[in-house]
Amino acid sequence: MRVPMTWLREYVELPADVTARELASRLTLAGLEVETVDELGADLTGPVVFGRVLEIEELTGFKKPIRYCRVDVGRANGTGEPQEIVCGARNFAEGDLVIVSLPGAELPGGFRIGARKTYGKTSAGMICSATELGLWEDHTGIVVLPEGFGEVGADAIGALGLREDVLDIAVTPDRGYALSMRGVARDTAALYQVDFRDPAEVDIAGPVGPGHPAAIADPALADRIVLRGATGFDPEAPTPLWMKRRLHQSGVRPVSLAVDVTNYVMLELGQPLHAWDRDRLTGTLTVRAAEAGEKLETLDHVQRSLDPDDIVIADETGSQAVAGVMGGLDTEIGLSSNAVLVEAAHFDPRHIARASRRHQLSSEASRRFERGIDSRVQLAAATRAVELLAELGGADVETAYTEVSLPVEPTRITIRTGHAGAVAGVDYPEGTTERWLRAVGCSFEADGDVLTVTPPSWRPDLTDPNDLAEEVIRLEGYENIPSIGFKGFGRGLTGSQRLRRAVGRALAASGHNEVLTYPFLGERDLDGLQLAADDPRRVSMRLANPLNDEEPLLRTTLLPGMFRTLARNVGRGLNDVALFEMGLVYLPRAGAGRAPLLPVDRGPSAEELELVDAALPEQPRRVGVVLSGAAEHAGWWGPGREAGWADAIQAVRDVARVAGVDLEVEAAQYAPWHPGRCAALFVRVEGERVLVGHAGELHPRTVKAFGLPERSAAAEFDLDLVERARTKVTAPEVSAYPVATQDVALVVDASVPVGEVSAALAEGAGELLESVRLFDVYTGEQVGEGRKSVAFALRFRAGDRTLTAEEAGAARDAAVALATERTGAVLRG
Incomplete structure (x- = not known):
């Protein structure tokens, strides 16, 4: 609701020194949120005056009709001589009263007025239209005023109301009365405790005979x-x-x-x-x-x-x-x-x-x-x-x-005078409730400290004691409610909350920006993911009243919403983007029925609650990551690097690290990832290997369907499963003894995952092993077709002594032996 201040003042005896911004602050504190205060005409400067058209000369020889006018503007131009103005409008005649902006004026939008030569004549000013003055939208011609509206040569800015402060109020659904000058004026009068003139008080004579039936x-x-x-x-x-x-x-x-x-x-x-x-x-x-x-x-x-x-x-x-x-x-x-x-x-x-x-x-x-x-x-x-x-x-x-x-039974509400104070936690003075209820138009009967209140006809939103308490509290001032800190005895964050915060910090520290997307998707999104017809992610819950008919389903994956966010950012010029989101997905339970409608006159029974719980979907918490553009920019420090599938996997490794779990990665094929650049992600839950998600480069058809940059990468994994895989973490012992490093190069079949070789080396090396790191992968003639060479650096250290070369060599040999047994590896010479 837009409220011009001069119109509002017709109904409220506001003090002259009350500004629009001060009133906006008071109304907002009282529950009528003023989004903006528009200062119309703030960019308008004079001279803008009333003028009388004396003569009109029609100019010919041009593509459109042009008129050369002599306009009386009194002494406003400093000479008293008629002002010569060229004008293309046709809706005025000699003798008409018009609005003239003289040289030196500036109209809304930064339009400066000066004297210039045009169509062979010198035009010193402009005869104005309503649109040019910002009065209203009208492209039919200039404004012709009725006789007596203004004096020739007098300033027109004030008379036309070209400068006005307008409050733009965001009216909530429960305050329909504020969609009127009458409603806003009534609240304003109550806040400032000044007189209110009701525009609805009109004289109505009794009907003489029947009107239209x-x-x-x-x-x-x-x-x-x-x-x-x-x-x-x-x-x-x-x-x-x-x-x-x-x-x-x-x-x-x-x-x-x-x-x-x-x-x-x-x-x-x-x-x-x-x-x-x-x-x-x-x-x-x-x-x-x-x-x-x-x-x-x-x-x-x-x-x-x-x-x-x-x-x-x-x-x-x-x-x-x-x-x-x-x-x-x-x-x-x-x-x-x-x-x-x-x-x-x-x-x-x-x-x-x-x-x-x-x-x-x-x-x-x-x-x-x-x-x-x-x-x-x-x-x-x-x-x-x-x-x-x-x-x-x-x-x-x-x-x-x-x-x-038709007869309608009026609403009556019983309320204690101290109820508003009890709700706000404030001891209001005696009579506060009655005073403010009268201010909003309520009538009431008192019986001790109990009031039987009849709300006014213009407040259908007042239906129970808490509605009346809200009126008292907001008019008394929300800002006057003291702020008292909570003095409870909480136990701090739960383990799940700490994990979520740690994950968010880890991803943010590695350059990802967190987003929150809408939990809705449509069949077109599932098609864009290249999901098979029997893919379980296509089984979703349909909303009864969706916000968007094209997205009526609750999401079973985070990826479509994140893809849209990535495309939107890239479309606005942000080419290097790394995003992450933590959120729930909604997986329908097999055989789940429809939840019953619970009664409102009593609490639900245990059986009803069981039916509701059975109808609810499973809601695991997932983490999604999407990347495109440069992971490292080029410069004097180096050539730079584009983000790819390895960065998506590394993001999951970062999460696994802060969660304190071991992540196992192996090649896989799973939509919507590229079949040759997709990794399956595993953790161990109570000794059992469990799939938690996938990461890699997206399939080109998915990239095209969502309008993403080429070679975009993504990851999605189940954070709840990662949390279940966590074990008790103990601080490692720090040894003061030196490290012994042994390098080993193994030749294996090209189909053998490097992770399997690494795991076998780690298990075979025993307790002395501190870390195992892959530093090279080679394929070529020297290792044979269908084979690859993988080189690892093994670090050994003991906590109580300096290792001998024999001890380090024996641990290395044991590691190689187990890798050979499990993967068929051959030590490269």
Whole structure:
């Protein structure tokens, strides 16, 4: 909701020194979040004055019509002589009052005005359009003002309201009353404890005879409808400048007088209105449910198939509007309409919300109806609208009107006067609750310290004692609630929490950036991963009400969301990207049924909880890594290096290191990785070798499907399984004795994983081995076709003595012997 300060001050006696930014701070602290304060016209400088067109000379010989004008601007130009201006607009004539920006002025957007020669004439200034001044969007020509609007030569900036501070408030769904000047003004008056003038207080004479007939077919759809008529309306009457300006400042586009009046009253009072061409209606207007198969062409020229859950307003010929959302085209106010019928109603908000989403048609009216509007302002709003039509469009207001109102039991809430203080943990002074409840419009009866409160009709969100407590607390000031630190006796972080933090620090330290992606995906994502039809990752849970129809599934893998994030970053010029994410995936249980709907009037039983638990998916925690671009940049220090499959595997090794587990890596084939550049990752859980994930370079088809850079790499593994593999870590003994290093080169079959050779060497070397490190892999004629040479550096050390060469050699020979036995390795000469 956009709130111009000058409009707000019409209803609130705000002190003159209260600035828009100060008010924004107070409203935000009170629960109405002001996102921005727009200072309209802050970049506008004068002179911008009123002028009278004295003469117009039509210039010929150009591609478009050009006019050379002499404009009286009084003494504003310093000479008193007429100002000579070249203008291309055609919608003004001699004698018209216009707006002139003189040389030296600067219009919104940094548009400087000067004197220049154009079309063979010298133009000293500009006759301005509404768009150029920032008044509203209008490209039909310059602004022609009504007689008496301003004095020739006088400053026009203030008179036109070209400078204005506008609050942009993000209204939460529970505060629908704030989608109106009336609602924001009431809160402002309460905060500053100043007088409030209610714009809904209009004089309404009793009806003389019946108005246009109306009926409500179903009380569940609406409880009130008001119809007020006006005849003799001039459909070509222009909307006055002040109304256009306020609508534009409030974010609403001016259209025509009848539409602008209904929008203006909606912004003012929060009550959506609809203006009908009365001559196109037949018989009684009835609020009813749409019939199956019924159709309606709405004002946006779309033929809509209506749903029986839609509320419509129909005459004897059929539906004429989707109630609360949009009117029908057949009864639109046109250039020949002079009999107007204004309708104001109070519809059920749930029906309006569903209809708006069903037809994908969110309007200013539906936004207000679905949040809840004042149930008693309809007559005032309709009266205000027809009076404006009479004042501005020459209409005659019909004294008779129609009001169909169904009885509704008012809400009554019982609350103790100290309840707000108990909720906030603050001892509020006596009478605080009563004072603030009166300020928001509540009435109440007191019985000792118990109040029976009746909320006002404009606050349908107040339904229980805690709602009332919130009103007291927010108006008393959230900032006045003292901050008291928690003094509990916690046990610190759990082991799982410490592991997750350690993993995050390790990956961040190695250059990865953490991301959080949406846990949703679609069939197209699974296809992009090149998953087989029977791949278990295709078995997923479908959302009943997805945010995006293309992503209706809960994710079974982290990779698609991370791929989209990588593509987005690369698309914005970040070519060297390393990302990681820790998050849950959702794996349906075999044979799981649908969770029951739990009752709200009691707690769930043990059996019901078991059914809920059985329906929940397994939710393991995974870690995903994606990389592309340069792992090391080129420079004077070296040639640089592109990130690849080895970096993805190393990221998992870093996690295994901080987790204190041994990671085993071997070649594998698994989508979406390249079949020749994919590694399977294993850990040992209670002595059993368990697969935890995969890493490597992505398949080219996956790269193409997600729009990733070539040779992108990724890893995904199960952090829960890694945690289960953790064993008790003991600090290693630090030996002061020297190390003995032995190198060994073995020739094995090319298909033998290097990890198997390394593991055999480590086991065979015994307790003296400190580490084993691969430092070379060779293939070529010297080792034979289908064979490879792998060289390792073995470090030996004893904790109590210096090893002899014989001891180190014996350990080396034992290592080689076991490697030969297990892998068929041959010691290379």
